[in-house]
């Protein structure tokens with residue numbers, strides 16, 4: 194193969210080639226084979242999540258499906274940086290990827306490794322169906338995947354059903370990226386309703402709303418397949434959301450998990466928010482803070498339960514300290530905020546927006562606000578969705594009062 198047409202890059206423990214003319218482009222669908230340097234953090238968090246998943250939930254050798262692999266960089270890093278991989282499917286529908294993936298496997302000496310590597314050039318849904326069908330013909334559980342990664346351009350919605358069918362029923366891990374943030378974050382509400390069956394909302398906490406719409410949609414498609422999900426990590430960065438969810442198959446528990454589905458009601462007049470569960474028939478849509486009835490909006494259905502799992506987050510934070518991943522420092526900061534978010538209420542308040550609304554000229558430091566609220570006996574934390582926002586169980590009325598009375602000096 195003519196190496197002049199490629200450039201060699203290093204990422205994590207992997208060396209790999211990308212097409213030379215792709216290296217000069219802004220990452221887009223029109224590349225020969227997609228590669229985006231800004232998504233290194235996506236692959237880093239995937240490595241950490243896989244290691245934590247193996248440690249906490251699945252110590253047997255695992256089968257992974259990287260269903261949209263592009264250059265194969267994600268799979269190659271997993272093969273080099275994780276242990277206990279039995280088999281890995283490296284797939285991409287784009288026919289040009291095949292040669293590049295083979296070349297990159299060779300470069301990293303993975304063609305002779307102990308891992309069974311299956312390279313393919315199929316539509317992801319076709320591959321998932323094939324895995325499911327092969328499993329049915331074999332009549333044991335060995336053919337199905339422990340881990341499936343879905344990393345498309347835009348929405349992952351059309352891949353979830355087939356993916357759940359190709360996953361082992363219990364204790365499997367599904368890793369899903371969505372880059373259609375304008376859709377999930379309320380800028381394109383019609384598209385959100387069409388793609389995720391939920392109403393989005395554009396406001397100061399729309400990133401969290403979007404992540405919860407994706408979780409709810411994933412949970413419902415899992416339910417259709419007689420599965421439930423437990424969100425282990427919900428990760429937002431720059432222009433994408435990636436969720437990591439564990440599956441379970443106990444029907445009673447699945448029915449109990451419906452408590453995680455609901456709506457968020459938002460008063461546009463005073464900014465008060467509250468959560469409603471799925472049964473909204475008897476709910477008065479009146480703001481419990483300013484009693485407004487005319488200026489209420491809502492988002493949902495969406496996931497109103499926990500979006501991260503404490504043990505999982507603690508372990509990936511530890512692993513991040515131990516390893517030397519390319520985004521170690523940035524991840525440490527994000528994971529720290531994610532750790533703070535656990536058990537905190539849904540939604541957050543942007544401090545700059547609040548100060549502008551209250552005509553407060555000097556924005557207090559976030560640390561002072563958080564400490565001030567905690568000293569009053571309420572919860573307060575940062576959020577990884579927005580570095581200039583806070584989460585708190587204090588209501589908007591009391592929060593504004595504290596700002597008014599200059600409590601956070």
Ligand SMILES: C[S@@+](CC[C@H](N)C(=O)[O-])C[C@H]1O[C@@H](n2cnc3c(N)ncnc32)[C@H](O)[C@@H]1O
Pocket residue numbers: 226227228229232236260261262263264265266267284285286287315316317318344345346
């Ligand atoms: C965002 S890129 C994936 C990036 C890759 N995971 C990485 O870490 O570099 C999306 C890839 O999905 C592939 N793709 C798009 N639709 C697909 C489908 N239906 N089945 C399989 N692959 C698909 C594209 O060819 C493209 O390479």
